[in-house]
Amino acid sequence: MKAKPLLRSISVASFVALAAASATAVADSDRAEPHSSSVGVAIDDATITGKVKTKYMQDSRLKHSDVSVTTANGVVTLTGSAPSSEAKNAAAELARSVEGVSSVENDIHAPTVSTPSVGDKVESTTKHAAKKTERVASDSWITTKVKSSLLADSIVKGFNISVKTRHHIVSLSGTVDTQASIDHAADLAKQVKGVESVDTSGLQIGHN
Numbered sequence: 001m002k003a004k005p006l007l008r009s010i011s012v013a014s015f016v017a018l019a020a021a022s023a024t025a026v027a028d029s030d031r032a033e034p035h036s037s038s039v040g041v042a043i044d045d046a047t048i049t050g051k052v053k054t055k056y057m058q059d060s061r062l063k064h065s066d067v068s069v070t071t072a073n074g075v076v077t078l079t080g081s082a083p084s085s086e087a088k089n090a091a092a093e094l095a096r097s098v099e100g101v102s103s104v105e106n107d108i109h110a111p112t113v114s115t116p117s118v119g120d121k122v123e124s125t126t127k128h129a130a131k132k133t134e135r136v137a138s139d140s141w142i143t144t145k146v147k148s149s150l151l152a153d154s155i156v157k158g159f160n161i162s163v164k165t166r167h168h169i170v171s172l173s174g175t176v177d178t179q180a181s182i183d184h185a186a187d188l189a190k191q192v193k194g195v196e197s198v199d200t201s202g203l204q205i206g207h208n
Helices: 003-031 040-058 085-096 118-152 181-188
Strands: 066-072 073-079 103-106 161-166 168-174 196-206
Touching: 040 066, 040 073, 040 085, 040 181, 066 168, 073 085, 085 103, 118 161, 118 168, 181 196
Parallel strands: 073 103, 168 196
Antiparallel strands: 066 073, 161 168
């Protein structure tokens, strides 16, 4: 008569142990990683990678690029180098267009083209203006030196010769007595430092 309660107790204990084991198994199952690394997903990722690479080979914008493509769970990661930011963006655009791609991580290295800042533009303008001023001052200095040489010379000092200088080219105009005086005035101008050439077409032979 006492054996039955004992068997009932054992059965209850076994049930409790079995339930606890089942609960532990369920808990372990909940903590398991998602099946993202299954064979099916791996095949899909490999297919995506292949399609992306094929697009790259067919697109002229990526002709000089060296891009590596990896895919995990539909996320495409791009690494390597591209000749320009346009090529880098094109690589990401092509990858996104492949069916099955959920997102693209674009880690491609590409040179960046910097836009001149306002300060750089001002500096460039200032340098250009300074160079122009320097040239004008130099032309003015040449004109002064040529006039001084003509006025100090015994052969042509009596003639009214006008002198103009533009970009280091001296132009002489006025009236002299002979061709020899024209040639002599040109020689005097050429001796001034900075003079590149002398134009004597403005000098006429006649009576002063």
